[in-house]
Amino acid sequence: MDPVSTPAATTNSRQVTPRLDAINLMLRDLHTRHDEIRHRAAFRGCTSELLTVQQELVDYLLRMKNALQGAETANPEEGLNYNSFT
Numbered sequence: 001m002d003p004v005s006t007p008a009a010t011t012n013s014r015q016v017t018p019r020l021d022a023i024n025l026m027l028r029d030l031h032t033r034h035d036e037i038r039h040r041a042a043f044r045g046c047t048s049e050l051l052t053v054q055q056e057l058v059d060y061l062l063r064m065k066n067a068l069q070g071a072e073t074a075n076p077e078e079g080l081n082y083n084s085f086t
Contacts, residue, residue, distance in 0.1 A: 020069070023061050026057075027061050027062070027065075030057055030058050038050070
């Protein structure tokens with residue numbers, strides 16, 4: 001019997017897919033420029049900290065995504081800065 005077609009594997013993939021979808025949506029949101037939040041950060045003097053936290057969240061989510069997908073190698077996205085539009 002093919003392990004991919006077993007009920008346990010199917011159930012597991014059904015549980016992983018919503019998690020991957022949620023991670024992808026969050027990554028998309030983190031890659032979206034939120035001018036209102038950036039304006040508040042500038043007003044409070046914490047723009048660089050905000051961008052650092054944003055990058056840390058992106059890195060964390062990419063690691064989670066790769067782990068769920070069974071990636072064994074380092075992130076292909078590693079080293080990219082998603083705040084480069086600042």
